[in-house]
Amino acid sequence: MNKTIINRLLVNRNNNHLFKRTYSSVGNKIPRDPKYAVINSKDIDYFRSILKDPNQILTDKDDVDPFNCDWMKKFKGNSQLVVKPKTTEQVSKILSYCNEKKIAVVPQGGNTGLVGGSVPVHDEIILSLANMSKVESFDPITGVVTVQAGCILENIENYLVPLGYTVPIDLGAKGSCQIGGNASTNAGGIRLLRYGSLHGSILGVEAVLADGTVLDCLSTLRKDNTGYDLKQLFIGSEGTLGVITKLSFITPPKPTSVNVALFSCHSFDRVQQVLIRAKKQLGDILSAFEFMDRPCIDLVLKHQAGTREPFDDSTPFYVLMETSGFNEVHDGEKLSSFLESIMGDELIVDGSVATDSKNMTSFWKLRETITESLGKEGATYKYDLSLPIDQFYQLVAVMREKLDGKALVYGFGHVGDGNLHLNISTPNQSYSKDMLDMIEPFVYEYTSKHRGSISAEHGIGAMKSQHLHFSKSDPAIHLMKSIKHAMDPNNILNPYKVLPQ
Amino acid sequence: MKIFVPVKRVIDYAAKIRVRPDKSGVDTNGVRMSTNPFDEIAIEEAVRLKEKGIAKEVVAITMGPKASEEVLRSSLAIGADQGVIVNTDKPLNPLSVAKLLQKLAETEKPNLIIMGKQAIDDDCNQTAQMLAGLLKWPQATFASKIEISESKDSVKVTREIDGGLETLSMKLPAIISCDLRLNEPRYAKLANIMKAKKVQLTTKTPEDLGVQLNENLKIVSVEEPAKRSGGSKVTTVDDIVASLKKHSLI
Numbered sequence: 001m002n003k004t005i006i007n008r009l010l011v012n013r014n015n016n017h018l019f020k021r022t023y024s025s026v027g028n029k030i031p032r033d034p035k036y037a038v039i040n041s042k043d044i045d046y047f048r049s050i051l052k053d054p055n056q057i058l059t060d061k062d063d064v065d066p067f068n069c070d071w072m073k074k075f076k077g078n079s080q081l082v083v084k085p086k087t088t089e090q091v092s093k094i095l096s097y098c099n100e101k102k103i104a105v106v107p108q109g110g111n112t113g114l115v116g117g118s119v120p121v122h123d124e125i126i127l128s129l130a131n132m133s134k135v136e137s138f139d140p141i142t143g144v145v146t147v148q149a150g151c152i153l154e155n156i157e158n159y160l161v162p163l164g165y166t167v168p169i170d171l172g173a174k175g176s177c178q179i180g181g182n183a184s185t186n187a188g189g190i191r192l193l194r195y196g197s198l199h200g201s202i203l204g205v206e207a208v209l210a211d212g213t214v215l216d217c218l219s220t221l222r223k224d225n226t227g228y229d230l231k232q233l234f235i236g237s238e239g240t241l242g243v244i245t246k247l248s249f250i251t252p253p254k255p256t257s258v259n260v261a262l263f264s265c266h267s268f269d270r271v272q273q274v275l276i277r278a279k280k281q282l283g284d285i286l287s288a289f290e291f292m293d294r295p296c297i298d299l300v301l302k303h304q305a306g307t308r309e310p311f312d313d314s315t316p317f318y319v320l321m322e323t324s325g326f327n328e329v330h331d332g333e334k335l336s337s338f339l340e341s342i343m344g345d346e347l348i349v350d351g352s353v354a355t356d357s358k359n360m361t362s363f364w365k366l367r368e369t370i371t372e373s374l375g376k377e378g379a380t381y382k383y384d385l386s387l388p389i390d391q392f393y394q395l396v397a398v399m400r401e402k403l404d405g406k407a408l409v410y411g412f413g414h415v416g417d418g419n420l421h422l423n424i425s426t427p428n429q430s431y432s433k434d435m436l437d438m439i440e441p442f443v444y445e446y447t448s449k450h451r452g453s454i455s456a457e458h459g460i461g462a463m464k465s466q467h468l469h470f471s472k473s474d475p476a477i478h479l480m481k482s483i484k485h486a487m488d489p490n491n492i493l494n495p496y497k498v499l500p501q
Numbered sequence: 502m503k504i505f506v507p508v509k510r511v512i513d514y515a516a517k518i519r520v521r522p523d524k525s526g527v528d529t530n531g532v533r534m535s536t537n538p539f540d541e542i543a544i545e546e547a548v549r550l551k552e553k554g555i556a557k558e559v560v561a562i563t564m565g566p567k568a569s570e571e572v573l574r575s576s577l578a579i580g581a582d583q584g585v586i587v588n589t590d591k592p593l594n595p596l597s598v599a600k601l602l603q604k605l606a607e608t609e610k611p612n613l614i615i616m617g618k619q620a621i622d623d624d625c626n627q628t629a630q631m632l633a634g635l636l637k638w639p640q641a642t643f644a645s646k647i648e649i650s651e652s653k654d655s656v657k658v659t660r661e662i663d664g665g666l667e668t669l670s671m672k673l674p675a676i677i678s679c680d681l682r683l684n685e686p687r688y689a690k691l692a693n694i695m696k697a698k699k700v701q702l703t704t705k706t707p708e709d710l711g712v713q714l715n716e717n718l719k720i721v722s723v724e725e726p727a728k729r730s731g732g733s734k735v736t737t738v739d740d741i742v743a744s745l746k747k748h749s750l751i
Contacts, residue, residue: 256531258533261691262688263691308685310688311688311690336695336698339691339694339695340695343691343692343695348691350690350691351690351691352688352689352690352691352694353689353691353694354688355535355536355571355575355689356513356514356533356535356536356538357513357514357515357516357533357535358514358515358538359688361515
């Protein structure tokens with residue numbers, strides 16, 4: 001793929017400032033645990049002594065504020081201190097000190113998360129990995145790259161592309177999100193369908209434990225069955241078990257032949273049938289299968305300059321499909337017979353295939369700017385659910401009926417992975433308890449009843465810790481708590497999150 | 502009314518351009534190719550004239566190796582009726598292209614030729630003008646609006662010029678080269694894309710047309726622009742002054 005084909009829009013941080021009330025002030029915020037120390041000037045002096053460069057410590061309110069709040073302005077903490085180490089050793093010294101003094105710490109990457117996992121709940125100090133942003137090595141034979149945790153995803157991609165490789169994960173936030181954050185939240189995204197989750201792509205992790213121990217599991221081996229696979233504990237645990245400082249992962253060769261198609265469908269049932277055929281007929285070259293419902297298209301057309309109505313007639317569902325391969329002729333033939341089959345059987349109403357980067361970019365824009373466009377509308381209640389395919393879109397209809405026009409309901413997501421992004425938007429309003437009560441816990445109960453996941457790829461963070469039980473059994477949560485206790489007995493790492501109190 | 506639209510296959514605008522190590526040109530191996538964006542605008546305009554009932558037939562014409570057929574398929578998918586390829590593996594410069602188009606126009610007698618103002622690969626911006634000279638037809642370049650008269654014997658063209666717009670009126674047959682703001686090409690419909698794959702294309706060669714390819718232009722060397730060196734940060738006013746002096750700027 002060309003760099004510009006995948007010139008996916010970055011998440012717009014200039015969010016609407018009209019809606020001051022935050023989500024966390026609406027939900028039931030967990031009170032501050034008094035066992036944690038309140039930092040004082042001695043602590044700051046100590047951090048200065050390890051970090052040396054004055055730019056590595058932020059204490060001024062204006063400097064700290066952006067780190068206290070997530071990009072949606074939904075979650076806001078009250079930290080007084082940001083530390084920005086440059087080496088693993090510095091991370092180790094910081095954590096060792098915090099563990100001893102019982103100072104709570106929130107590790108922070110690009111702060112692009114959606115569940116409040118990367119901002120403090122109260123006054124936890126913020127450990128930003130932004131200064132650890134080097135690509136350390138790349139092996140051209142195995143395709144394994146080793147990077148520091150603070151590397152921005154897009155920078156890694158830009159490093160790999162000239163070498164003929166690409167990153168196995170791609171997100172709308174790629175221009176700001178950091179690989180360490182991607183790993184610790186087990187971020188999904190558009191390429192998961194093709195390259196699988198980070199649990200498979202990541203081969204090694206170097207992490208600093210709560211007591212400052214540096215755990216070197218930075219393997220670059222594809223196969224390594226020696227004892228417990230400890231690195232997996234840091235992938236998806238959202239910084240509660242340790243701070244990832246470096247990691248290595250396998251990178252796939254960059255496909256040279258890419259096609260992007262957009263379809264419109266009458267019903268979600270048809271979307272599913274197109275998916276089944278795409279899997280069967282395109283097989284190895286299918287690299288993305290995304291769906292969005294009509295309200296999403298209307299929203300993007302309203303907020304994004306340069307977008308336009310794709311087809312003559314408006315239909316309830318749209319599919320964006322991408323193929324990536326290495327042989328234009330082979331891919332073209334496969335795609336042709338697939339298109340003939342879905343057209344012939346009238347599974348789609350209309351469709352188009354982009355043959356140049358300009359159209360590819362505009363098709364992708366319809367899908368990738370939905371989140372940003374929702375941000376421009378007003379308060380949005382976001383749910384990231386995995387649901388069995390037969391129940392996949394049903395929930396959107398159920399919510400529309402339940403909310404009865406009091407809010408707008410949008411459904412889109414990675415239908416190829418069974419991952420629905422359910423978004424409930426209240427234009428020009430701030431987050432309200434009444435609205436939240438109408439949505440939760442209903443959405444979680446519904447998901448649980450259908451054996452889905454209440455967090456497919458966004459994680460639990462501060463938003464869903466009290467709802468974890470909807471997707472995990474009591475014994476599972478109990479074991480998670482035991483692991484947490486074993487690895488972080490003072491509970492200084494990212495407290496109040498992930499596990500229910 | 503019959504409209505000719507010449508279309509060129511060029512390196513996609515977003516592709517990374519690599520100069521061949523021997524500096525003889527640009528490397529096109531494994532690089533995404535697509536229709537020259539200005540030509541796509543020309544096709545769109547011709548198809549719109551057909552949809553308005555003004556034109557009867559739109560003929561897309563390309564020149565070059567067999568792979569160029571794909572831009573004809575794209576043009577057919579947008580709505581062109583016929584595709585003609587003048588097949589040659591030899592390099593083509595604007596005068597050769599204009600001569601080949603002249604021969605095709607003399608036999609097929611289109612009423613209008615709409616083409617991109619330039620190709621984004623060589624940026625020549627010469628073919629339309631040369632063709633007008635060879636055919637002795639009136640021309641309007643850099644069109645941002647095209648209006649055919651009711652009697653279909655003349656056309657009013659609005660051109661983008663420095664500091665404003667100029668409106669010309671010409672008798673048909675005529676040649677129009679189009680600018681970026683003339684229209685926004687549609688997304689080709691899937692059904693039309695599939696149909697376009699099956700259309701029989703007309704293949705001709707320069708010999709068929711009796712044109713000797715002009716080889717009086719020779720590319721001496723193609724080079725990449727000089728790399729920009731990165732900026733540097735200064736922390737004090739003294740540093741700024743010192744740095745400016747060092748680069749002999751003050």
